Amino acid sequence: MPEIGRLAVCLALLFAAYSVVTSILGGVRRRPDFVRSGEHAAFAVAGLVVVAAAILLRALLQHDFTLEYVAAYSSSSLPTQYTVAALWGGQKGSLLFWAFMLSLFTAIVQIQNRDRNRALMPYVTATLMTIAFFFLALLTFVTDPFERLPVAAREGADLNPLLQNYWMMLHPPSLYTGYVSASVPFAFGIAALASGRLGDQWIRSVRRWALFSWSFLTLGNLLGARWAYEVLGWGGYWAWDPVENAAFMPWLVSTAYLHSVMIQEKKDMLRVWNLVLVLLTFALTIFGTFLTRSGVISSVHSFTQSGLGPFFIGFLLFVLVVSGGLLVYRLPDLRTPATIESFFSREAAFLFNNLILVGIAFAVFWGTVFPVLSEWVRGVKITVGPPFFNRVNAPLGLVLLFFTGVGPVIAWRRASPRNLRRAFTGPVLTALAAAVALGVAGVPPGYAYLTFVLGCFALGTVGQEFWRGVRARQAMLHESAPRALSRLVGKNRRRYGGYVIHVGVVSAFVAIAASTAFRIEVTQPLKRGEEMQVGKFRLRYERITTAEDAHLSRLAAEVSVWRDGRQIATLAPEKRFYKKPQQPTTEVAMRSTLTEDLYVVLGSYDRDSDLATIQAFVNPLVSWLWLGGIFMACGTIITMWPAAAERRATAFALGGARVPAE
């Protein structure tokens, strides 16, 4: 069976190469038969890669330890859900998973564009299949997931215990989905450049793909943060690790694109800038993969390191040279007359928002690569860690939060003094009231204080927009408030979905500021029955319990939590010891509420003295980060939900497509 998997990958590689060549020939020579043939080959690639992925998954589930990959990343006692996760838990499997998703997305793009964008499609197919070719070539010639061991292993080495967590079931696929789907806007951008069709048609065609990619990058980052929070046990959720940075950078640039593209749609401006952002987002996804695989910069994600770095850096250079070359070649045709009328306009606000987003992305990039630069220039290894990123990005984040408030309400073209008064009086008063209330509540001045005030300003603008919209509908159409709200959102999903996303962003900002500035942390060795105070909580170490099964052994400390003389919870932080990789892990115990998380870790335990070192954190408002993620997901769904007319058109098109077949 694995030989069939290998054959499928090899054939997929050949079909991808064929698809690239015929698609380009079809586009250049205007041969629709070539173009269709290239598309059919892309479908064949999808089918073959699905077969290959299914065979590897089957080998994992059947514990076929004759395969090197299965023996290295699973074991017979690994729970089934983590055995499935082992498909992307190792380098070879994750590359196959990448190719699998890319080929599926390519097939979806082909189906979506059967009868439209025909001038762009040859180059879209060629671009997507070039990317697929790269990954399939790695799987064929460099890192074969179906490699057999000379002698079958009796038992597998097991999946890295850090990956044996339910968030790990979701985090990598989400991030891969975000990364891989960024290929689609990139492919359309390249197609626009190659075909010379530089208007906004390609932009409109990939609007949903760009949002889809952004939403999964958001989700992937947040799920990764949640995983780190629960599994690594150091009390935080973001450590500015190079690989975290690698996932954050394309998110920032993609966010900038989603804003600036509105200017192109409205005013046919910024064609070059939008292309740059699309190309950069894709290049950063490849750069991120390079960072993860190369080990050039030390990272907590070192379990994925391999010798693939040079291949990825080569491919990245190829992408930059080709896309940069095409961009320069088309530059004269991309220039359009600019018609921004005033600094006080939504266009200008979006441009400054873009500057900050790309500026933060650059700061993160710079901090990530600076250790390498320092070693080259000075021959001295240095570390660029959280203190650097926090200091540099905190002020930039505040400016971004300010523009999050300004963007939605400032007028397009030119904001008159009357418009500015009307748009900002409410939000500014809200922010001032918040500033006074926070001062009275004793919140010290600093970044957190400013974040809360600017967050209130941004929420004020969003709230005002909803309020005014609902009031206007109620006044004109005499609708009830809930009906007016649903109609308001339904009639302009993109706008109001965007506002809901902004609420999520503000929520995340507030969570990050509060949990960074006001975290309480106490570490104390306790004997049985002894207590420690953490903020307003009193913790009592009650006893140690142990448990063991074939897969792992557990050591759990039972800790009762008291507040105001009343027991409110019992927590059981654990140390686990996985038997096959012989590795200890930390299992955090948490009491999570909207206002704070009580986060308890069993630091160490001395059996002889029955002394348990308990590390406890009170992390304020961390739940708001996950809540922000839910808001962002809801906002994205609202934004992407097709309007009634679109749904009718799709149904009609599908119905029409079925007729000849029947």
Next chain:
Amino acid sequence: MKVGAALVLVALLLGAPGIAAATATQQELEESLTCQCGCGLTVHSCNHLQCQSGEPMKKEIADRLAAGEDKEKILAAFRGRYGEKILSAPTFHGFNWFAWLTPFAALLLGALGLTRVLHRWTHETPAPVPPVATPVDSALRSRLERELAELDREP
């Protein structure tokens, strides 16, 4: 002058290094040092079970603080032993200034460039074209009024 003011602002934003030296706490020092166990976290954040690197460093920091040493001296001791990579952020000296200033310099350049471009665009904007007084055929006008009136009558 503007650039000088911007650099002063950047220095303020970066939090005036050295100010906290006299009042450094155990946590502050632990956060200024990188654990050498390979976790990539600061000494303060590393919670590897009985970490061979982080735990002795935490104890040494506590001992040195108890002995009355200040932040600079304690950090210098660790740096002397492990090299510059032990520090969790670049120092504010020599080549390392590039690490701190480049992001702000890039942003400043971007802001200046964007301001210039916007200034040019806002001044190049063609004057709005005055509406051309198109003679409207009286028959067309009466038809338009009739249709609008019919539209108003619709439920």
